[in-house]
Amino acid sequence: MQNPLYITNSLSRQKEQFIPLNAPLVGLYVCGPTVYGEAHLGHARPYITFDILNRYLQHLGYKVRYVRNITDVGHLVDDADEGEDKIAKKARLEQLEPMEVVELYTTSFHDSMRALNILPPSIEPRASGHIIEQIKMIEEIIQNGFAYESNGSVYFDVIKYSKTHDYGKLSGRIIEDLIAGAGNEKRVLEGQDEKQNPADFALWKKASPEHIMRWPSPWSEGFPGWHIECSAMSKKYLGETFDIHGGGMDLLFPHHESEIAQSKGSCGKAPVRYWMHNNMITINGQKMGKSLGNFINLKQLFEGDHQLLVQAYSPMAIRFFILQAHYRSTLDFSNEGLQAAEKGFNRLISAIHLLPTLKSSATSSYDVNELKEKCYEAINDDMNTAIVISHLFDAARLINSVNGGTEKLTQEDIVSLDETMKQFVFNILGLMKEEKDNSADMNGIMKLILSLRDEAKQKKDFATSDKIRDELTKLNFIIKDEKDAATWAKS
Amino acid sequence: MQNPLYITNSLSRQKEQFIPLNAPLVGLYVCGPTVYGEAHLGHARPYITFDILNRYLQHLGYKVRYVRNITDVGHLVDDADEGEDKIAKKARLEQLEPMEVVELYTTSFHDSMRALNILPPSIEPRASGHIIEQIKMIEEIIQNGFAYESNGSVYFDVIKYSKTHDYGKLSGRIIEDLIAGAGNEKRVLEGQDEKQNPADFALWKKASPEHIMRWPSPWSEGFPGWHIECSAMSKKYLGETFDIHGGGMDLLFPHHESEIAQSKGSCGKAPVRYWMHNNMITINGQKMGKSLGNFINLKQLFEGDHQLLVQAYSPMAIRFFILQAHYRSTLDFSNEGLQAAEKGFNRLISAIHLLPTLKSSATSSYDVNELKEKCYEAINDDMNTAIVISHLFDAARLINSVNGGTEKLTQEDIVSLDETMKQFVFNILGLMKEEKDNSADMNGIMKLILSLRDEAKQKKDFATSDKIRDELTKLNFIIKDEKDAATWAKS
Numbered sequence: 001m002q003n004p005l006y007i008t009n010s011l012s013r014q015k016e017q018f019i020p021l022n023a024p025l026v027g028l029y030v031c032g033p034t035v036y037g038e039a040h041l042g043h044a045r046p047y048i049t050f051d052i053l054n055r056y057l058q059h060l061g062y063k064v065r066y067v068r069n070i071t072d073v074g075h076l077v078d079d080a081d082e083g084e085d086k087i088a089k090k091a092r093l094e095q096l097e098p099m100e101v102v103e104l105y106t107t108s109f110h111d112s113m114r115a116l117n118i119l120p121p122s123i124e125p126r127a128s129g130h131i132i133e134q135i136k137m138i139e140e141i142i143q144n145g146f147a148y149e150s151n152g153s154v155y156f157d158v159i160k161y162s163k164t165h166d167y168g169k170l171s172g173r174i175i176e177d178l179i180a181g182a183g184n185e186k187r188v189l190e191g192q193d194e195k196q197n198p199a200d201f202a203l204w205k206k207a208s209p210e211h212i213m214r215w216p217s218p219w220s221e222g223f224p225g226w227h228i229e230c231s232a233m234s235k236k237y238l239g240e241t242f243d244i245h246g247g248g249m250d251l252l253f254p255h256h257e258s259e260i261a262q263s264k265g266s267c268g269k270a271p272v273r274y275w276m277h278n279n280m281i282t283i284n285g286q287k288m289g290k291s292l293g294n295f296i297n298l299k300q301l302f303e304g305d306h307q308l309l310v311q312a313y314s315p316m317a318i319r320f321f322i323l324q325a326h327y328r329s330t331l332d333f334s335n336e337g338l339q340a341a342e343k344g345f346n347r348l349i350s351a352i353h354l355l356p357t358l359k360s361s362a363t364s365s366y367d368v369n370e371l372k373e374k375c376y377e378a379i380n381d382d383m384n385t386a387i388v389i390s391h392l393f394d395a396a397r398l399i400n401s402v403n404g405g406t407e408k409l410t411q412e413d414i415v416s417l418d419e420t421m422k423q424f425v426f427n428i429l430g431l432m433k434e435e436k437d438n439s440a441d442m443n444g445i446m447k448l449i450l451s452l453r454d455e456a457k458q459k460k461d462f463a464t465s466d467k468i469r470d471e472l473t474k475l476n477f478i479i480k481d482e483k484d485a486a487t488w489a490k491s
Numbered sequence: 492m493q494n495p496l497y498i499t500n501s502l503s504r505q506k507e508q509f510i511p512l513n514a515p516l517v518g519l520y521v522c523g524p525t526v527y528g529e530a531h532l533g534h535a536r537p538y539i540t541f542d543i544l545n546r547y548l549q550h551l552g553y554k555v556r557y558v559r560n561i562t563d564v565g566h567l568v569d570d571a572d573e574g575e576d577k578i579a580k581k582a583r584l585e586q587l588e589p590m591e592v593v594e595l596y597t598t599s600f601h602d603s604m605r606a607l608n609i610l611p612p613s614i615e616p617r618a619s620g621h622i623i624e625q626i627k628m629i630e631e632i633i634q635n636g637f638a639y640e641s642n643g644s645v646y647f648d649v650i651k652y653s654k655t656h657d658y659g660k661l662s663g664r665i666i667e668d669l670i671a672g673a674g675n676e677k678r679v680l681e682g683q684d685e686k687q688n689p690a691d692f693a694l695w696k697k698a699s700p701e702h703i704m705r706w707p708s709p710w711s712e713g714f715p716g717w718h719i720e721c722s723a724m725s726k727k728y729l730g731e732t733f734d735i736h737g738g739g740m741d742l743l744f745p746h747h748e749s750e751i752a753q754s755k756g757s758c759g760k761a762p763v764r765y766w767m768h769n770n771m772i773t774i775n776g777q778k779m780g781k782s783l784g785n786f787i788n789l790k791q792l793f794e795g796d797h798q799l800l801v802q803a804y805s806p807m808a809i810r811f812f813i814l815q816a817h818y819r820s821t822l823d824f825s826n827e828g829l830q831a832a833e834k835g836f837n838r839l840i841s842a843i844h845l846l847p848t849l850k851s852s853a854t855s856s857y858d859v860n861e862l863k864e865k866c867y868e869a870i871n872d873d874m875n876t877a878i879v880i881s882h883l884f885d886a887a888r889l890i891n892s893v894n895g896g897t898e899k900l901t902q903e904d905i906v907s908l909d910e911t912m913k914q915f916v917f918n919i920l921g922l923m924k925e926e927k928d929n930s931a932d933m934n935g936i937m938k939l940i941l942s943l944r945d946e947a948k949q950k951k952d953f954a955t956s957d958k959i960r961d962e963l964t965k966l967n968f969i970i971k972d973e974k975d976a977a978t979w980a981k982s
Binding site: 065097099101102104107120121122123124125128129130131132136153215216237319358436442444445446448449452455457464467468471472474475477490 | 557588590592593594595601612613614615616617619620621622623627690706707728876902909929932935936937939940943946955959962963965966968981
C-alpha cells in the first residue's frame with residue numbers, strides 16, 4: 001500500500017494531497033525561459049524540479065499534459081512595465097532580427113535541457129504565436145471592468161480588482177502596501193503616468209515607432225504584456241482551471257499573482273489548483289547576477305569555462321547536485337558541492353553495475369522491501385528527492401556489503417532491489433549513465449598491446465603473439481603488419 | 492581567382508550567376524516539414540541540400556538569414572483543399588491535442604536533423620504562430636480582387652489572376668489545362684462547390700464544428716490554407732522580395748506556384764529571385780509511399796529497423812550518400828548504395844587522419860592547388876557535390892600515395908591540402924567524424940591485457956608485467972589486484 005502524493009501548495013502554504021481534477025489526466029504548466037541569453041544554473045533548477053514531477057506523475061500512471069512556454073516577446077528589461085523588450089534589446093545589440101535571437105537561444109536552451117536529461121514538455125507554446133488568444137483575454141478583462149485603455153496601452157486595474165478579489169494572496173503581499181508604495185519612485189519615467197495606480201500592470205503595450213515586434217490590436221499596434229501570455233496559453237492548452245502551475249519563487253510576484261488576477265478577471269475562475277515553487281540557487285552564498293560576476297551559464301558548467309569553476313561538471317553531476325536538496329530549500333552552488341555530487345552519482349551508478357553480479361543467498365539479512373517503501377514515502381512527501389537519494393545511498397552500501405559478503409540477499413530480493421534502483425535512479429530521478437569518448441584510451445592501449453605482440457615475436461614467444469592476434473580477431477580488430485610497425489583497425 | 496557561384500533557377504530553367512539583392516545579406520527560405528509523423532528519407536534530401544547552400548554561402552562570406560518553417564496547421568490530407576487537417580487527423584488517432592502531435596514530431600524532426608549535422612535555420616516560424624500575418628495577406632489579396640469569400644472560406648481566383656499574370660510559369664503548367672481538368676472529378680465532394688473554378692485554391696477554410704484548430708477571422712472561425720503560410724512568413728522575415736526559395740520538386744505545384752500568385756496578388760511583387768528544387772529519392776527504383784511498404788523513416792535507417800534494410804546506417808553515411816548525387820538528379824536508395832557511401836566516407840576520414848603523419852619532400856609531384864580550384868569549380872557549378880566528392884577521392888588517393896612513397900608533397904602543400912580537405916569535408920559538405928561507443932571493445936581489450944600481465948607474472952617476466960602496469964598508469968588506468976583476478980578502472 002502506497003501513501004498518496006502530497007505537495008506543498010504555495011497558495012495555502014501547506015502540504016496537500018494531490019488529487020487531479022480529471023484523473024487520469026493531469027494538466028501541468030511551468031513558466032519557460034525568456035530566450036535572450038544562454039540558459040544558466042538558475043534555469044536548471046525549475047526545469048529539473050518539474051521534470052521530476054512530470055516523470056513521477058507518469059510513473060504513477062497519470063497521463064500528463066505538460067505545457068512549458070517560450071517567452072519570445074513582452075518581457076521588458078524593467079519589471080515596472082517600462083524599458084526595452086529583453087529580446088528586442090539583444091537583437092539590437094547583436095544586429096539580428098528579434099526572431100533570430102529567439103531561435104538561437106531556444107535551440108541552445110533545448111541543447112542544455114537535453115544534456116540534463118529533462119524530458120521535453122508535451123507542448124511548448126510561444127508567446128508570439130498566441131497574440132490572438134492574448135488579445136481575446138484582454139478584451140474579456142476590459143469587458144468585466146478590470147482593465148482600462150490608456151494611450152493605446154491596456155492596464156490591469158489592481159485597485160478595482162482587489163475590491164472583490166484577493167490580490168496578493170499567493171505572494172503574501174498586502175494590497176495597501178502595493179498601492180501606496182510600489183513603483184512610486186518610477187512614476188516620473190515616461191509612460192508610467194499612463195497607469196492609474198503604480199500597482200497596475202500592463203496587458204498590452206503600444207509599440208514605440210522603433211519597436212520591431214508589433215501586432216495590430218483594438219487599441220494600438222503593439223505587443224502583449226509579459227503576464228498575459230501564460231494565462232492565455234495555459235487556458236488554451238489546459239483549460240480555465242487546471243491542476244498544477246510551477247515555477248521559481250522569484251515568479252510569485254508579480255508574475256503568478258498577475259496570472260491569477262487575469263484569469264479571475266476574464267472568466268471568473270481561479271486558474272490553478274496547486275501552485276508549486278522551487279527555491280533559488282545561490283553561488284557561494286551570494287545571489288546570482290550578471291553584475292556580480294558570478295553568473296555561470298550551463299554550457300560554461302559543462303565545459304568548466306568560468307573563473308569560479310575549478311573543473312568541468314557533467315550534466316548528470318549537476319542534476320544530481322540539484323536533486324540532493326529539497327526543491328523548496330535554497331541551494332548553494334560550490335565546487336565542493338558539485339564534486340561531492342559527482343562522486344555520489346558515480347557511487348550509485350557503480351552499485352547498479354555491481355547488482356547483477358551479486359551472489360544470491362538462501363535468506364536475506366536486509367529488508368529490501370522496506371527500502372523501496374521508504375523511497376516512495378520520501379518522493380510522496382512533497383517530492384523529497386534529497387531523502388530519496390539518502391535511501392539510494394543506503395541501497396548502494398547494501399550492494400557493496402553483499403558483494404563483500406557482510407550482508408546477504410536472496411535472488412528474489414536482488415531482482416527486486418535491481419528494479420527499485422533502476423526505477424528511482426533512471427526513471428523517476430531521470431539520471432542516466434554518461435557515455436564517455438574513450439578513443440584516446442583505445443589508441444593508447446592498442447599501441448601497448450601491439451608493442452607487447454612485437455616483443456613476444458622478437459623473443460620467439462609465439463604462443464603469446466598468436467594469442468594476442470587471435471583475441472583481437474575475436475573482437476573484430478584487424479591487425480596489419482606494415483614495414484615499420486603493426487597497425488590496427490576495427491572491421 | 493574564383494569563378495562565381497551559379498545555381499539553376501527553376502523559374503528560368505537555367506543556371507544563373509547568384510547575385511544577392513543586398514549583399515552581404517542573403518535571404519533564404521526553405522519549406523519545412525508538416526509535423527504529423529517521423530521525418531523520413533524524403534525529408535533528409537532537401538534539408539541536406541539547402542544546408543550545403545547555407546554553409547557554402549556563409550563560407551563565401553555572406554550573412555545568411557535562413558528561414559525554414561514548421562507546418563503545424565492547414566496542410567490537408569487531400570491536396571484539393573478537402574479532407575482533414577493532417578495534424579488534426581493524427582491527433583484524433585492518437586487521442587492527443589493537435590499541439591501535442593506538433594511538439595512530439597517537431598522534437599523528433601530536430602533530433603534527426605541534428606544527427607545528420609544539418610545546421611538549424613536562423614528562424615523556424617510556425618504557421619499557427621502567424622495567423623494574424625496570414626489574415627492580413629488574405630485581406631490584401633481580396634482587396635486587389637484576386638480572391639473571393641464563399642461560405643466563410645476564402646479562395647484564390649486563379650482565372651482572374653491568370654488574365655494579368657503568368658500562373659503556371661514556375662511549374663510549367665498550362666493554365667487552360669488547369670482550369671479544364673484539375674480536380675473536376677472531385678467537384679462532387681462536399682465543399683468543393685464553394686470554388687468558382689476547381690483550379691482555385693483555399694486561402695482560408697471555415698472550420699467544421701468538430702475542428703479543434705481554429706482562429707477568428709473576418710470570414711469565419713477557421714484556419715489558413717496551406718500555401719499562404721509560406722508567403723506570409725517569408726515576407727515577414729525576409730521581405731517582399733528575397734533571394735532564394737528552396738524545396739523539393741514535389742512542391743513546385745501547387746505549393747510554390749501558389750506562393751508566387753499570393754505574393755503578386757497581395758503586394759504586386761514577385762517574392763523570389765532564385766527558385767531552387769531538389770529532385771526526389773526513389774527506393775529500389777520505386778516511388779516512396781506508405782501504401783507501398785517502402786516508407787523508411789530516418790530513425791529506422793539509423794537503427795537498421797526496417798525490412799528493406801540489411802543493416803543500420805549512420806547519419807553520416809546517409810548524408811554522404813545524398814551528397815554523392817547532384818541535388819537535381821533523382822537518387823535511388825539501395826542497401827548497396829548506402830554501403831558504398833559508408834565505405835567512401837570512411838575512406839575520406841581515414842585520409843584526413845593520415846594527412847598530418849605524411850613525410851614532406853623538397854618538391855611536390857602533384858598540383859595541390861589545382862585540386863582545390865577544381866573543388867571550388869564544382870561547388871560553384873550549381874552545387875555539384877557529386878563532383879566535389881570525386882575530387883576529394885582524388886585527394887584521398889594522393890594522400891595514400893604520398894604515404895606509400897609513390898607521390899611527393901612539400902610541407903607547404905601538405906598544409907594546404909589539409910586545409911582544403913577539412914574546409915570541404917567538414918565545413919562545406921558538413922560531414923563530421925562519428926563518435927562510436929567502444930566500451931565493449933574496451934572491456935575486451937582490457938581483459939586481454941590483464942591476462943597478458945598475469946601470464947607474464949606467472950612466467951616471472953617482470954619486465955613485461957611492469958611495463959604493462961606502467962603504461963596503463965600513464966594512461967590514467969587504475970589496476971587493482973583482487974583475490975580472483977585483477978580489475979581495472981579509469982581514474
